[in-house]
Amino acid sequence: MHFNGTIWRPPYEAGSLLLQATAGCTHHACKFCTLYQDLPFRFRMSPLEEIEADLQEAQLWSTDPLCLLSARLQGLPSAGRVRRVFLTGANPFVLQAERLEAIAERIRTYFPSVESIGCFARVTDVALKRDEDLLALHRLGYDGITIGAETGDREALTFMNKGYSPHAIVEQASRLDQAGIGYSFFYLTGIAGADRGREAAEHSAAVFNQTHPQRIGASMLTVFPESPLYQDIQQGRWKEAGELEKLAELKTLLECLTIETRFETDGASNQIQIRGNLPRDRERLIASLDRWTAEADEKSLRRYRENLRHL
Numbered sequence: 001m002h003f004n005g006t007i008w009r010p011p012y013e014a015g016s017l018l019l020q021a022t023a024g025c026t027h028h029a030c031k032f033c034t035l036y037q038d039l040p041f042r043f044r045m046s047p048l049e050e051i052e053a054d055l056q057e058a059q060l061w062s063t064d065p066l067c068l069l070s071a072r073l074q075g076l077p078s079a080g081r082v083r084r085v086f087l088t089g090a091n092p093f094v095l096q097a098e099r100l101e102a103i104a105e106r107i108r109t110y111f112p113s114v115e116s117i118g119c120f121a122r123v124t125d126v127a128l129k130r131d132e133d134l135l136a137l138h139r140l141g142y143d144g145i146t147i148g149a150e151t152g153d154r155e156a157l158t159f160m161n162k163g164y165s166p167h168a169i170v171e172q173a174s175r176l177d178q179a180g181i182g183y184s185f186f187y188l189t190g191i192a193g194a195d196r197g198r199e200a201a202e203h204s205a206a207v208f209n210q211t212h213p214q215r216i217g218a219s220m221l222t223v224f225p226e227s228p229l230y231q232d233i234q235q236g237r238w239k240e241a242g243e244l245e246k247l248a249e250l251k252t253l254l255e256c257l258t259i260e261t262r263f264e265t266d267g268a269s270n271q272i273q274i275r276g277n278l279p280r281d282r283e284r285l286i287a288s289l290d291r292w293t294a295e296a297d298e299k300s301l302r303r304y305r306e307n308l309r310h311l
Contacts, residue, residue, distance in 0.1 A: 001020070001054045001057055001058070002020055002046065002050045002053070002054055003020050003023075003088070004020070004023040004024075004039060004044065005023060005024075005036065005038045005039045006035070006038060006310070007020075007088050008035055008088070008090075008120075008311075009086055009088065010146050010184070010186075010217060011217070011264070011266040011267055012184075012215065012217075012264075012266070013084075013086040013118060013146075015084070016084040016085060016086035016118065017058055017082045017084070017085045017086070017111070017114075018085075018086055018088050019051065019054055019055065019058070019085050019086070019087055019088065019103075019107070020046050020050075020051075020054065020087070020088045020089060021045075021046050021051065021087035021088065021089055021092040021095065021103055021119065022043065022044065022045055022046060022087075022088075022089030022090070022091070022092045022094070022095065023036075023039060023041075023043070023044045023046070023088075023089050024036050024039050024041055024042050024043040024044055024089070024090060025042070025043060025089075025090030025091060026042075026043050026090070026091060026094050026122075027090075027091070027122060027124070027163055028042050028043070028090075029161045029163065030160055030161055030162060031159070031160045031161055031227065031228045031229040031232065032160060032188070032191070032221060032223065032227055032228075032229045033227065034224045034226045034227050035090070035311070036090055037226055043090075045095065045099075048102060048103070048106070051103060051106060052106050052110075055106055055107065055109075055110040055111070056110065058082070058110070058111075059110045059111065062082060081113040082111045082113055082114055083113060083114060083115045083116075084114065084115060084116050084117070084118065084144075085107050085111070085114055085116075085117045085118070086117075086118045086119060087103070087117065087118070087119035088119075089119070089120065090120055091119075091120050091121055091122045091125050092119040092120065092121075093119050093120070093121030093122070093125040093126065093145055094121075094122065094124075094125040094128065097129060097130075097133035097136060097137060100137055100140075100142065101136065101137070101140055103117075104117055104137075104140040104141055104142070105140075107141075108141075114141065115141065116141050116142070116143040116144055117140070117141045117142050117143070118142075118143065118144045118145055118146065119142075119145055119146070120145070120146050120147075120148065121145045121146065121147050121183075122147070122148065122163070122164075123147060123149065123164040123168050123169055123172050124163055124164055124168070126147075126172040126175060126176060127164075127168065127171075127172055129175075131175065131178070131179065134175060134176065134178075134179035134181060135179050135180075137179070137181065138179050138180045138181045142181060143180075143181055143182050144182045144183070144184065144214065145176075145181060145182075145183050145184075146183070146184045146185075146186065146217075147173075147183055147184065147185055147186070148185075148186045148188075149169050149185040149186060149187065149207075149208075150162060150186060150187065150188040150191055151187065151188060151191045151192065151200055151203070151204050152166045152169060152200075152203050152204035152205070152206060152207025152208060153166070153191070153192050153196075153199070153200040153203040153204060154166050154203070155192065155196075156191045156192040156193070156196070156200055159193075159238070160191060160229070166203070166207045169207055169208075169211065170207060170210045170211060173210075173211035173212070173213070174210075174211070177211075177212055182214045183213055183214065184213050184214050184215035184216070184217060185208065185211075185213045185215070185216045185217070186216075186217050186218075186219060187204065187216055187217070187218040187219070187253065188218075188219055188220075188221050189218055189219065189220050189221060189246045189249050189250050189253075190220060190221035190240065190241045190245075190246045190249065191221055192241070192249075193238055193239055193240065193241055194239040194240060194241045194242070194245065195239075195241070195245075196241075197241050197245045197246060197248060197249030197252070198248065198249060198252045200249065201249045201250070201252035201253040201256060202252060202256055204253060205252075205253055205256030205257050205258075206256070208257060208259065209256075209257065209258050209259050211259070212259065212261075213259075213261050214261065214262060215261060215262040215263070215264065216257070216261055216262070216263050216264075217264050217265070217266060217267070218250060218253070218263070218264070218265045218270070219265070219267050219269045219270060219311075220243075220246055220269040220270050220271075220305070221240070221241075221246070221269075222269050222305055222308050222311060223240060242298055242302075243296075243298055243301030243302050243304075243305060244293065244296070244298050244301065247272065247289060247292070247293050247296075247301075248293075250265070250289060251286055251289050251290070251293075254278070254282055254285055254286050254289070255282075255286065257278055257279075257282075258279065259278065260277070260278060260279065261277070261278050262275075262276075262277055262278075263275070263276055263277070263278050263281075263285065267311065268308060268310075268311050269308065269311055271301060271304045271305075272289070272292045272296075274288050274289065
């Protein structure tokens with residue numbers, strides 16, 4: 001399989017066939033991000049020949065008796081029927097609709113059982129598509145895309161160079177709704193900095209409550225020395241929120257969200273992990289957070305953050 005650098009996928013895509021469509025990020029300017037710094041290029045679009053070769057290899061591993069036996073001897077799970085493909089790369093949805101259509105056609109050729117295709121997307125990637133493009137992509141199976149919205153707080157979005165506004169999140173989510181393409185949001189707890197957690201959570205809930213994400217996956221901001229944000233901290237331009245403040249921010253977000261959605265804090269950045277459906281499980285999730293917070297202390301939580309080598 002053709003993969004460049006570390007491969008990132010959402011926790012909920014663990015059962016999907018991973019297929020590289022792009023590598024790197026077209027934006028590559030978010031101050032906190034270090035995910036794609038191991039690549040020797042900023043962004044690369046996988047040639048269709050590579051994608052087809054990977055599909056052929058994946059098909060072989062899921063059907064060839066010798067490959068199935070090898071997987072069994074290695075203790076690997078049985079491939080079974082492939083029902084979902086996740087395109088890897090920071091934002092494959094940036095590709096032109098015609099390119100995404102060509103990828104979908106090749107997926108169907110080798111895996112007729114595939115029911116849906118997901119990927120990471122930036123808010124700005126959706127804006128590049130015409131309404132008819134989004135409708136066509138939905139018909140081809142694109143669904144359940146993951147958008148790193150991060151926050152609905154305008155000040156934080158601007159400082160972190162996200163490249164879009166809170167209004168754009170609502171506008172582009174509405175266009176996905178109209179096209180029938182489901183989506184999930186990533187929320188980055190702590191992105192607004194020290195003493196602004198509650199305000200950022202309230203602003204974010206106000207934005208997210210105007211949308212219909214299938215899931216909101218919250219991660220904790222972890223600042224690595226290689227990031228531009230680390231330099232801002234060293235030079236006094238930004239102050240990181242404490243770990244207990246981040247937990248308080250998460251609680252505020254849960255209190256303020258009114259939409260029906262799945263809420264999860266999976267992923268390595270979260271020492272405290274909770275999962276449930278809103279609004280049904282709101283009180284249970286908040287109670288769980290309260291218990292964790294009562295038993296935790298800033299020092300131990302910070303130690304966990306500082307010992308994280310990667311996300």
